[in-house]
Amino acid sequence: MDETPIASDAEAPVEPALAEPEPTAFDEPKVTWWQRLRPFLPWLSLGMSIFECVVMDRSEKRAAFVAGASAASWIVMIVVTLLHRPRVNKSERPTGMFTKAMRFTTVAANQSLVHVSLFFCAPFYAQVFSWTPLETIFAAIYVAAILISLWDPLCEHVLLHPVAGPMYLAFASFVGWNAVLPMLGIPHRLGVWIAAGTVSVIMPLVQLVAGVSRQRLLGTIGAAIAVPLILFAGGVRALPPAPLRMVSGGIGTSVVERQLVGATKHFDKAPAALVCFTAIRAPFGLKDALVHQWRHEGKITHEISLDVRGGRKQGFRTWSRLPLSRHAKGRYRCDVVTTLGQVVGSNRVTIGD
Numbered sequence: 118m119d120e121t122p123i124a125s126d127a128e129a130p131v132e133p134a135l136a137e138p139e140p141t142a143f144d145e146p147k148v149t150w151w152q153r154l155r156p157f158l159p160w161l162s163l164g165m166s167i168f169e170c171v172v173m174d175r176s177e178k179r180a181a182f183v184a185g186a187s188a189a190s191w192i193v194m195i196v197v198t199l200l201h202r203p204r205v206n207k208s209e210r211p212t213g214m215f216t217k218a219m220r221f222t223t224v225a226a227n228q229s230l231v232h233v234s235l236f237f238c239a240p241f242y243a244q245v246f247s248w249t250p251l252e253t254i255f256a257a258i259y260v261a262a263i264l265i266s267l268w269d270p271l272c273e274h275v276l277l278h279p280v281a282g283p284m285y286l287a288f289a290s291f292v293g294w295n296a297v298l299p300m301l302g303i304p305h306r307l308g309v310w311i312a313a314g315t316v317s318v319i320m321p322l323v324q325l326v327a328g329v330s331r332q333r334l335l336g337t338i339g340a341a342i343a344v345p346l347i348l349f350a351g352g353v354r355a356l357p358p359a360p361l362r363m364v365s366g367g368i369g370t371s372v373v374e375r376q377l378v379g380a381t382k383h384f385d386k387a388p389a390a391l392v393c394f395t396a397i398r399a400p401f402g403l404k405d406a407l408v409h410q411w412r413h414e415g416k417i418t419h420e421i422s423l424d425v426r427g428g429r430k431q432g433f434r435t436w437s438r439l440p441l442s443r444h445a446k447g448r449y450r451c452d453v454v455t456t457l458g459q460v461v462g463s464n465r466v467t468i469g470d
Contacts, residue, residue, distance in 0.1 A: 167267070173236055177360075177400050180300030183237045187290040190230035191319050194286055197223045197276065198327045228272050231286065234293030235263050241296050241359035247460050251355035262288055280333065283323045284340070287316045291344075296359040299427075300400040305361060306456045313348055317341040353457045361405070361425075363453055363462025364432035366395040375434050384468045391439045393451035393464055396432030403427035407461065409437040410452040446470075 200223060242259065246252055262285065266272050276282045291312050298308030320341045324334050370379035370388045377394040393409050404426050411419040421437040437451070446469030453461040 169232060169236060175237055175240060177300045179237065180297040180400070183233055183293055183297045184301065186230045186233040187293040190227055190234070190286055190290060191323065193223055193227045193230060194276075194282065194323055195326050197227055197282075198323060224273050224276055227276055227286070228266060228269070231262075231266050231272075231289045234289045235259070235266060238292055238296040238359060239263070241362075242292070242357045245357040245359055245362045245461060247357065247463075249354070249460070251352070252357055255355040255357070258288065259292065279324070279327055279329050280337070283320050283337065286323075287320050287344075290319075291316045295356065299360055299403050299405070302400075302402040302404075304403070304405045305358060306405065309348065309353060309356070309457065310345065313345045317344050351458070354459055356459060358455050358457075358459035358461050360398075360400055361407075361455070361461050362398050364396045364398045366393070366453070366462060366464050368393050368449070368451060368464045368466040372436050377436070382466055384466065387441045387443055387445040387468050390441055391449060391451075391466065392436055393439070394434070394436040395451075395453050395462065395464070396434045397425050397453065397461065398430070398432045399425055399427030401428035406456055407435075408454050408456060410454050411437075411439050412450040412452065414447050415450075441468075 239259070242256075246256060265275055265285065266289075275285050294312035294315065295309055298311060299305045303311065318341070321334065321338045324337045329337075367377055367380040369377040369381065369392050370390065371392055372378065372394060377392065379388070380394075393411070395409070397407065399405065404424070407423050407425050409419075409421045409423060410417060411421070419437075419439060423435045423437065425433045425435060427433065439449075439451075447467070449466050449468065451464045453463070455461065
């Protein structure tokens, strides 16, 4: 019998462990040019947006383009909603380069279309802003919308939100349509309702495509219905009547050859009548109706309807006459308002001490 001893595991020769190579610079993950550039993109976009706002062509011939951009923004929003809609099974969500590029470009396109509506119309609203409490609220919302659009990460977050996205886009497209439809010859008093009605229809449609819950969809429908109702209940007075504006005006005693005579801010004694003269700038081809609203000590005494036609750079000249008794005195004011109650401009005069 062979009694040769068998080596146990403890006696087996131990192979020397191989030392792991030290990491070198070549083994560090490579940073792509896109990763280096991405942190600077919001700042680059901010600079381009400010530049676009300053140099933008705001001539009336661009009105059709702006109206179309506001409509296209909703089509892009539907595409964005479909691309970013959450799936029940997250593994079903495509993550290829093409899909990622589509998501990026559609959000960027939506942001660009929002810029067109907000930036183009802002000066027209500012020119007729009258610092009433309601208009101040509107201005605050408008400024907030512009600030959101200027910063890419914030704008993307808002646009991709299932509720805030459609609401934000609704505001941008509404203010766009409201200001440019009169430039296309649609009376201002009709353009407001066309803009509000269109927004009220599209908002629930986008939510329906997004596949939101029934409760959220009903809430959106309620908000959409509330838009024209709020405007009808007096909220329309929060909207400055862009693009209408009073170029010049005054109160005098008569008009000769379409020129105001006796213009002044104060009469020592009451004249036979006060004449309110206004020159209203309106887009070419627009025919609309305005009202001269006479007030005495803040109370409305007379309302006189006037027709206005657009196209004259110095404004369409129109006037109204208020007869006075020889004992009349106090503060008189003539407001130029739209048929919806929006103030375009005012003239004031005092009589007596």
